[in-house]
Amino acid sequence: MAQHWQEILPIDRYIVAADGLLHEYDRKVLTFLYQPLIGSTCLSLYMTLWAELEENKLWSDSSTHHLLMNLLGLNLKDIYEARLKLEGIGLLKTFVKIDEEGDRSFIYELLPPLTPEQFFLDGMLNIFLYRKIGKKHFARLKRFFSDQQMTKDKEYQDVTKAFQDVFASATPGSLQYLQDVTEDLEAEQNQQFIGRNEQKPLQIDTNTFDFDLLAAGLNESLVPKKALTPKVKNVISNLAFLYNINPIEMKNFILGAINPNEEIDIEDLRKGARDWYQFVHYDKLPSLINRTQPVIHQVQVTEPKTPEEKLIRYYETTSPLTVFKDISGGVEPSNANLDILEEIMIKYKLPPGVVNVLIEVVMIKSDMKFTKAFVDSIASHWARKQVKTVKEAMELAKKDERIRKESKKTAKSTKGTNKKPLRTELLPEWFDKEKPKKSEKVEKSPDLEAKKREIEEMLKALDD
Template structure:
């Protein structure tokens, strides 16, 4: 994956465009509904780009990213990461053009946010917001973005006049006049009327879900293929991403949502997926997290050649959940392990790739067990050291591994033991430093070293007796 400086430079120019007019009410939607999910830096970038648009205009003047850095008080990496989050949540589209001299120019097209009704009924963003801000504040926001309906059905009578009751039909002569001006009514070439397009909700690509495996598990007599309409597939794809549901489990949820006419009820499908997730996760709802290491924080951009480069690529492109499964030999991680990793990820704000290194290190240091206190202590140290990349985490683990061993040994201090035990220290493969670096490899099994010394002494005693 490319680094941010390969994607964007301070001298690169950009123009801000808008996919329809942005209204003042959008500021409240962005501030109260989107900001908890994307953070203040992303909101600041969106607002700054918006401010560059003149009132009632869809295009801005050209500017440089260096000026944008000065206005926001941010470095280019932070701006790039914020841009990616805006793109991911559907608030920004980015277009780039490279001329013959290699100079790049960008178009940042601002997408209007969802309406409050679209957001609260989205089925994915509303779930993430609920988990982020809690039940009470979520209910408060619902009240803020809604109002009491006027009692017009019972207490008032509709006396609105229809069009034909107010206006008369035009005469043939006037119609002929209008037909002659039809070309004048159209906008000029390469222009379009200023307006507001309907914002589209977040949609996960259908290719991310294995529908063939789902259909293989469904009985054609119970769920006909025609029941899996485009809307149903889109809903299944979103729910699978939101609740991390595999095709086998999704089969049972789909079957529970089939109505009497063999159609799939979308609301029942959504409710079934949510109930399943809360049952498995003790009434908790999913959080919005970056599933893998952000592209801006990935260092292994070239094709990996050595084993260490391959490992770095794996840790950068794999989610912590997948790493937990791989470390466990493919088995499902326990709820307590998932809760520990989730809490560390949010409280210490460690990136997914760094979390992956932490998982490998702790699991192999503590006999394949995730001890909450031990994990939090190391995570806190890495957070204070501002570890951002997989390589930084691996290097720090190598340099500080003796200290981390002491943290586990201190817990055992003061406990009397009847027999002296020899501790076998398991460490990840990436702990082995190659001889070409000029450093000796770390000993991985002290008992083998002791046995070798013992055999050497015995050989000397035999030679002495002879």
């Protein structure tokens, strides 16, 4: 992932655009439905960009990012991170132009949020919101954004008049009149009518799912290819992302969602995937977390040169799942391992880069085992220390190792034993290992010296 200073500078200018009019009601949707998922900083950025648009206008005047920093009271890293989240959740499109002199200018196009109905029936965002705020508050928001349906008594009759019953069209004497005003009826060149474009639900790229492998498995089960319509494929891609389902597992859910017409019932497919996930994860639902270390917490901003700097960059730009697989030699983590990874990122709120350091420390120090007790002990400690960056995690791990060694050394001195440890504990390469001294004098024990003198005197007496 590119660093923020490579993508944006305070002197870069930007213009705010809107993909249709934004309504006052959108503020409630953004505040109550989107804010729990993206945070207050993202909402503040969206609202500030929105405020730059004049009433009933689709374009704003040009401004600099320095002004935006002052308005929000945020640094450029925070703004860039918030912008990426708005883009990812479908509330913002960003366009950039670089002129001949290398100056950049941006267009930030605000997209309207989903309607409450779209959001609560989304199948992905509603799941993340449910997990974030809980059942009680989720139900409260559903009541807030809904109302009782209006019921009409059967005794009421519809007496509404149709358009043609009320109005008539007078035929002009010549078609020339209509031809003369055609251009007047259309929008002028390079202009558009102000309106409202409804937002489309979030959609995971279908290329991220192996449909060829899925189709091969379905052919064996005599499921027709026509059942995999574009709409069904979109739902499958979203479910695979949401619940981390592979093509082999997805085949079973599809077989359970086939109706007598050899069509895939989307609601049954969603329910089957959700029920399976909750069964495996003890009635829990997935949470929305960052895939990689947030830019705001990345410290390796220059091109890495040393091995440690390269390792920091790797941890900052790689997901924990990938790091786990790399350390394990490509072996996929078990469901229990995935549960532990998810828990430490949600329960302890550790950023992905910090989790990557934790994975290596645990795996190497525990002979490639990823046990919950050991992970919890480190994760809870780092959470209390408010570790946010990869560098902080590595330094704390080194410090803990030095303290452990010193405690072990002190314990040996107290016991007065010279026994060597039975096993040398493995450590990550980036730990500061103490270099062995070339020559080291062993302190002689007084008891040992006395015993030696006694033996020498006995030998001398024998010689006499």
